[in-house]
Amino acid sequence: MPIRQLLAVSVLLGAIGSVAADDWPQFRGPNAIGMAEGRKLPDKIGPDQNVIWRVELPAGHSSPVVVGNRIYVTAFADKKLLTIALERETGRKVWEDAAPYKALEKIHSIGSFAQPSPAADEHVVVTFFGSSGLYCHDRAGKLLWSKPFGPFPNDFGAGSSPLIAGDRVILNQDHDNGSFLLMLDKMTGEQIWKIDRSEFPRGYATPVIWTVNGKKQIVVAGTLRAVGYDFDTGKEIWTLRGRARIANMTPVIGPDNILYLASWAPGADENDRIVTEPWDEMLAKHDKNKNGMLEFDEMPAGELKNRFTQIDRDKDGHISKQEYENMARIFVEAQNSIVAVKPGGTGDITATNVLWTQKKYLPYIPSPLYYTGHLYMIKNGGLLACLDPKDGKLLKQERVFGSANYYASPVAGDGKIYLFSEKGDASVVQAGAEWEQLSRTKFGEAIYATPAIVNGRIYVRTDGHLYCFGLKSLAGD
Numbered sequence: 001m002p003i004r005q006l007l008a009v010s011v012l013l014g015a016i017g018s019v020a021a022d023d024w025p026q027f028r029g030p031n032a033i034g035m036a037e038g039r040k041l042p043d044k045i046g047p048d049q050n051v052i053w054r055v056e057l058p059a060g061h062s063s064p065v066v067v068g069n070r071i072y073v074t075a076f077a078d079k080k081l082l083t084i085a086l087e088r089e090t091g092r093k094v095w096e097d098a099a100p101y102k103a104l105e106k107i108h109s110i111g112s113f114a115q116p117s118p119a120a121d122e123h124v125v126v127t128f129f130g131s132s133g134l135y136c137h138d139r140a141g142k143l144l145w146s147k148p149f150g151p152f153p154n155d156f157g158a159g160s161s162p163l164i165a166g167d168r169v170i171l172n173q174d175h176d177n178g179s180f181l182l183m184l185d186k187m188t189g190e191q192i193w194k195i196d197r198s199e200f201p202r203g204y205a206t207p208v209i210w211t212v213n214g215k216k217q218i219v220v221a222g223t224l225r226a227v228g229y230d231f232d233t234g235k236e237i238w239t240l241r242g243r244a245r246i247a248n249m250t251p252v253i254g255p256d257n258i259l260y261l262a263s264w265a266p267g268a269d270e271n272d273r274i275v276t277e278p279w280d281e282m283l284a285k286h287d288k289n290k291n292g293m294l295e296f297d298e299m300p301a302g303e304l305k306n307r308f309t310q311i312d313r314d315k316d317g318h319i320s321k322q323e324y325e326n327m328a329r330i331f332v333e334a335q336n337s338i339v340a341v342k343p344g345g346t347g348d349i350t351a352t353n354v355l356w357t358q359k360k361y362l363p364y365i366p367s368p369l370y371y372t373g374h375l376y377m378i379k380n381g382g383l384l385a386c387l388d389p390k391d392g393k394l395l396k397q398e399r400v401f402g403s404a405n406y407y408a409s410p411v412a413g414d415g416k417i418y419l420f421s422e423k424g425d426a427s428v429v430q431a432g433a434e435w436e437q438l439s440r441t442k443f444g445e446a447i448y449a450t451p452a453i454v455n456g457r458i459y460v461r462t463d464g465h466l467y468c469f470g471l472k473s474l475a476g477d
Helices: 001-014 279-286 321-333
Strands: 051-056 066-068 070-077 080-087 093-099 124-129 134-137 144-147 162-164 169-175 180-185 191-196 210-214 214-222 227-229 236-241 258-262 339-342 354-358 369-370 374-379 383-387 392-401 411-413 416-419 425-430 436-442 452-454 457-461 465-469
Touching: 066 452, 070 124, 080 124, 080 134, 093 134, 134 169, 144 383, 169 214, 279 321, 369 411, 411 452
Parallel strands: none
Antiparallel strands: 051 465, 066 070, 070 080, 080 093, 124 134, 134 144, 162 169, 169 180, 180 191, 210 214, 214 227, 227 236, 258 339, 339 354, 369 374, 374 383, 383 392, 411 416, 416 425, 425 436, 452 457, 457 465
């Protein structure tokens, strides 16, 4: 394993506590690192290439996690919210359990009722359903505790995934109102602290743990600003402003303990800004019923009407002056960029701790990948960018196979990067400043989940199956 990747694994495993190096315990693996080293991996994967096993799986967008001899996923089938445990070596289902709910949440037209990924360790698996709440099972499938939440006021559904850090469970949920950051005891579900994040509207980025001067911080990327919270108390340590309108991408920590924060949303590029009219002018033109507010049928066609449900944060069917001007402020302040942040700051660190800023090549959903000394980002249309993490300068950007939208984040190992489009287009890329595509294939099924890489195996979830890929010559190693 390259020394920089050994350092990265060491830093990130230390941040989250006792996790085996060959486990993939949460969304994107240990502390969202997105890579696993130590075993050979195939440079070709597909429905008939290097398949170890394939099993049918109910639909869901949550990413598989792998701990010990278990794989965990969530799914939605027959109107049931399911937590499913599978045998790692064969894909055989070991157990499943359904989470109760009173009503299903609203979701995006391409969304799922099973979007957040599980988190697991050698003792438990924690799953989250926006329509129902948080659930903790032991390895045998026994429910240990649950916390009811939802449905949330967000017509795109819940997306941020829970974390397990030592004996703690962490959950961040940013919605159009009622946003919060929560810490619970892993074995009992007892609340340790809860932080009000009501200033933050909908967002989907999963937090990461950043160890600075021996102390853990919980980094949460949100609308307009990212925040570092003290792990033990939940107290805000620092904030970094100038972020995008919606946070989708999970932060990334490099082997030098530099934090990389990427965010992009429509209407905040330098040459493509969403501009709003003053409230009084909007009201004079469009308030047909003269009630001092704006309803959906009064809004003119365009950017604001398309985002009516986001602007109407209290969900009463009306846009008030306060709601309108709050969104207008967000449109003005939003900045699309990726920034490199040095550790050690307190308070507002926007002007003091940012090492560099890059405003181009940004994805909407997939999180960046730090690998082999470079930063990689895949955006819609299949454009893969490689940046120099020292200064953010572009080293190479070209299109890979599959010009569709991308929701799965890139993952890597054995010098290779694995990329999957919504349409099921798969690309394997040789990592490096002048990266090269090694192979391409079509799965014939949609792919939204981020794969897991464990012990020389790649676990890929499609719309209807879970695949295990690997080099068969190494089976049983």
